[in-house]
Amino acid sequence: MEIISVVPRGYCQGVIRAIRTAGNTIRQYPDRPVTMLGMIVHNRYVVEACRNLGIRFVEDPAKTRLELLDMIDEGVVIFTAHGVSDDVRKKAEAKGLTVVDASCADVLKTHTIVKDHCRHGDVIYIGKKNHPESEGTVSLSPRVHLITNTDDVDALPQLHNILITTQTTLSILDTEKIIQACLRRFPDAVISEEICSATRVRQEAVMNLKNCDVLFVVGDPRSNNSSQLRTIALNSGIPQAYLIETVQDIREDMIREKERIAVTSGSSTPNALTAQVIRFLKEYAETGIWKQPEAITPEIL
Ligand code: SF4
Numbered sequence: 001m002e003i004i005s006v007v008p009r010g011y012c013q014g015v016i017r018a019i020r021t022a023g024n025t026i027r028q029y030p031d032r033p034v035t036m037l038g039m040i041v042h043n044r045y046v047v048e049a050c051r052n053l054g055i056r057f058v059e060d061p062a063k064t065r066l067e068l069l070d071m072i073d074e075g076v077v078i079f080t081a082h083g084v085s086d087d088v089r090k091k092a093e094a095k096g097l098t099v100v101d102a103s104c105a106d107v108l109k110t111h112t113i114v115k116d117h118c119r120h121g122d123v124i125y126i127g128k129k130n131h132p133e134s135e136g137t138v139s140l141s142p143r144v145h146l147i148t149n150t151d152d153v154d155a156l157p158q159l160h161n162i163l164i165t166t167q168t169t170l171s172i173l174d175t176e177k178i179i180q181a182c183l184r185r186f187p188d189a190v191i192s193e194e195i196c197s198a199t200r201v202r203q204e205a206v207m208n209l210k211n212c213d214v215l216f217v218v219g220d221p222r223s224n225n226s227s228q229l230r231t232i233a234l235n236s237g238i239p240q241a242y243l244i245e246t247v248q249d250i251r252e253d254m255i256r257e258k259e260r261i262a263v264t265s266g267s268s269t270p271n272a273l274t275a276q277v278i279r280f281l282k283e284y285a286e287t288g289i290w291k292q293p294e295a296i297t298p299e300i301l
Pocket of ligand 1: 012013014015081104105106107168169196197198199225267
């Protein structure tokens with residue numbers, strides 16, 4: 001049995017920066033309440049570690065970032081790596097909150113592209129509904145139209161001088177299909193595909209795996225980029241792919257009699273969790289003995 005550690009995997013620069021920003025903010029404002037607007041990243045271990053530092057989170061999937069701000073009346077607000085609209089920024093400042101912005105540079109680049117284009121045309125934005133990054137980008141202008149799949153293209157109104165752009169963490173395979181569907185209806189549209197390089201290289205590394213029997217993606221079930229890695233694996237011909245939160249989700253029947261087992265992780269997954277999975281699988285490969293793995297509380301940086 002061979003265990004393949006897929007490279008690159010795990011934390012991206014945007015997530016590392018957001019986690020560092022959270023820690024720095026607590027140190028910088030020791031006497032003031034610090035609240036994160038939404039989940040820092042979609043990983044419960046990272047959220048828990050930030051809570052232990054003293055950061056409060058406001059999150060409600062039914063509420064927009066603008067509405068969530070009503071739950072913060074004082075102190076410091078941290079915007080997550082997913083980015084926020086200008087309206088959220090203005091409202092936080094109007095409430096007298098101290099703003100700390102952990103928006104990822106890749107998301108801010110998309111915001112700039114969208115805002116520039118909306119001065120003279122319409123934008124088709126390919127993204128996920130109810131995802132904080134889509135919400136932030138779509139709220140930049142009424143000229144931004146969110147679509148999530150090829151079926152949505154026909155429902156779009158007549159648009160003018162169109163730019164097609166994307167959320168940063170989408171599947172490169174699915175996005176290409178949606179872009180082609182857009183071009184069939186709007187052949188003159190200009191494309192600015194904004195899947196970030198961290199997402200892209202992690203997906204390409206999975207697509208390039210050869211003769212692999214099983215892939216484990218270590219990540220939170222709510223993590224979009226982690227679940228995309230699993231889907232990409234299945235679409236690329238890997239017979240079995242599992243999204244696991246920790247080593248404890250692995251069952252012996254998933255790996256018994258398998259020749260080549262690969263491990264990767266989403267960009268919001270603490271490296272310690274992935275390292276534990278790799279160690280566990282290598283030990284099983286060497287000894288053939290199944291030992292029930294133990295839970296750990298991972299360091300997040
Ligand atoms: S996945 Fe990409 S866009 Fe999202 S935080 Fe990481 S680098 Fe930034």
